[in-house]
Amino acid sequence: MQHSLKSINSLLGLAVIIGSVLSACGGEEKSDLSTKPNVIVIYTDDVGYGDIGVYGGMIPTPHIDRLAKEGLLMENAYATAATCTPSRYSMLTGEYAWRAQGRGVAPGDASALIREGRETWPAIMQRAGYRTAVVGKWHLGLGGDAGPEWNGEISHGPLDIGFDYAFILPSTGDRVPTVYVEDRHVLNLDPQDPIEVNYRQKVGDRPTGLDHPELLKMMWSHGHNQTIINGISRIGYMAGGESALWRDEDFADVFVDKSVRFMTDAGDSPFFLFLATHDIHVPRMPHERFHGKSGYGYRGDALLQLDWTVGEVLSFLDEKALAENTIVIFTSDNGPVLDDGYEDMAEELIGDHKPWANLRGGKYSTYEAGTKVPMVVRWPKGIRSGTVRSALFSQVDMMGSFAGFLNEPYDRNQAEDTTDSWEALVGRDTEGRNGLVQEAIQGVLSYVSRDGYKFIPAHQGPELVPWGTGISTGFLPEDQLFYLLDDPGEKVSIAAAQPDKLKELKSLLDAVRKPIEKK
Numbered sequence: 001m002q003h004s005l006k007s008i009n010s011l012l013g014l015a016v017i018i019g020s021v022l023s024a025c026g027g028e029e030k031s032d033l034s035t036k037p038n039v040i041v042i043y044t045d046d047v048g049y050g051d052i053g054v055y056g057g058m059i060p061t062p063h064i065d066r067l068a069k070e071g072l073l074m075e076n077a078y079a080t081a082a083t084c085t086p087s088r089y090s091m092l093t094g095e096y097a098w099r100a101q102g103r104g105v106a107p108g109d110a111s112a113l114i115r116e117g118r119e120t121w122p123a124i125m126q127r128a129g130y131r132t133a134v135v136g137k138w139h140l141g142l143g144g145d146a147g148p149e150w151n152g153e154i155s156h157g158p159l160d161i162g163f164d165y166a167f168i169l170p171s172t173g174d175r176v177p178t179v180y181v182e183d184r185h186v187l188n189l190d191p192q193d194p195i196e197v198n199y200r201q202k203v204g205d206r207p208t209g210l211d212h213p214e215l216l217k218m219m220w221s222h223g224h225n226q227t228i229i230n231g232i233s234r235i236g237y238m239a240g241g242e243s244a245l246w247r248d249e250d251f252a253d254v255f256v257d258k259s260v261r262f263m264t265d266a267g268d269s270p271f272f273l274f275l276a277t278h279d280i281h282v283p284r285m286p287h288e289r290f291h292g293k294s295g296y297g298y299r300g301d302a303l304l305q306l307d308w309t310v311g312e313v314l315s316f317l318d319e320k321a322l323a324e325n326t327i328v329i330f331t332s333d334n335g336p337v338l339d340d341g342y343e344d345m346a347e348e349l350i351g352d353h354k355p356w357a358n359l360r361g362g363k364y365s366t367y368e369a370g371t372k373v374p375m376v377v378r379w380p381k382g383i384r385s386g387t388v389r390s391a392l393f394s395q396v397d398m399m400g401s402f403a404g405f406l407n408e409p410y411d412r413n414q415a416e417d418t419t420d421s422w423e424a425l426v427g428r429d430t431e432g433r434n435g436l437v438q439e440a441i442q443g444v445l446s447y448v449s450r451d452g453y454k455f456i457p458a459h460q461g462p463e464l465v466p467w468g469t470g471i472s473t474g475f476l477p478e479d480q481l482f483y484l485l486d487d488p489g490e491k492v493s494i495a496a497a498q499p500d501k502l503k504e505l506k507s508l509l510d511a512v513r514k515p516i517e518k519k
Helices: 002-025 027-031 062-069 084-093 121-127 248-265 297-319 395-405 499-513
Strands: 038-044 072-074 131-137 165-169 196-198 237-239 271-276 326-332 375-378 387-389 435-439 445-449 453-456 480-483
Touching: 038 297, 062 297, 062 326, 062 375, 084 121, 084 395, 121 131, 121 271, 121 395, 131 248, 165 248, 248 271, 248 297, 297 326, 435 499, 445 499, 453 499, 480 499
Parallel strands: 038 271, 038 326, 072 387, 131 165, 131 271
Antiparallel strands: 072 375, 196 237, 326 375, 435 445, 445 453, 453 480
């Protein structure tokens, strides 16, 4: 008996030793769900580097400012593209969207750009034991090659790529169909009133903004003049689905409600919430309680609404005593735009507010304001309050960073561009990436290096974004080189003065563009 007890004690001692080793290597953290932080990504739309108070914005954003003051403010963070679909694709898949055709801004009836079997960030979180959800704007397509089946079960959606729950706008607010999709079905759809969507010719008998501008509560300025829903004309034509139609003014309230319900239902499991807000994207139609409150028109009012959304999320975390071990990331999918298709007085009432800060360009552009975005990260358990860092960070590294932190393997052949930049994401690395690629319209790629230089290749394109935004594209018939540390506004190209540096960055961009050999 004594011999048996001695053997048992020896085994127990060995188990303690093995447990200690696993803990040191991260093994214990991977298996113990109670220690894993919750993760909330508030992915905003069209919010510029200068739109937020802590970045110099004139419109009050106290809740977003609170995130920065209690965590990390990143001064050198970038979306991968100057438009929404490719930025979202890259962040969720760990692959630059430009590596394949057809990943530009998706039409409202596009088939799914991310299919089942594709490695994704939410799938990694799911494998790590997280409950996962996406709430808000999707704009990555749905359904198989023929597109989504609006009147039945919708395949190839968020539930097929790592999300346990989905409550989404299929595309954007300015495109039909103007309905919510919950999990695999259009919400509140009457089967006796099926939806029909067409982007080539008119369907149904709903009036259009082109033919009946007198019915609009917000006039269109360019494009956006087809089927009228909720007093706003959209891109595309839609018939049917009357009981399923949304009211634009309710977006923020609905998204907050669905987000809170998901976080509550997660129970004791760690949760990953991808909350993709729509507020600043056109049509800007904030809830009536925000109308006129900013003094900067509907765009400013929508920014107040966005800040309210952040405040509601933070209040929930405080009330449930979850704030200490919850990572909250606030960032944007691309830079700002004022007139993007509707006469909402965004340009006329901009006043002294500068959504682009001291940068040049904006949404769609290859200049810095197209992809350099605000990004703040709060995690009281892991990030010291009041931290400010200028480390170079790309949103394509979200996936690799969390995979590294959670010690989760992933398919690097598919997610070939993401890297583990965790130390930069939590403020411990002051330098960040060696370089990153920016994607503008017309597939133009530029390269930003860690040492502050930026290369824009020659491109025969228009000087201004063609559809009336007034934004400079950054396209010139000759190569451009800027030193962003001295010239953040990209006013003077130094390509002729520094040909060796120009050649170096051109080579670096070429190296990234080459297809990566699959293993």
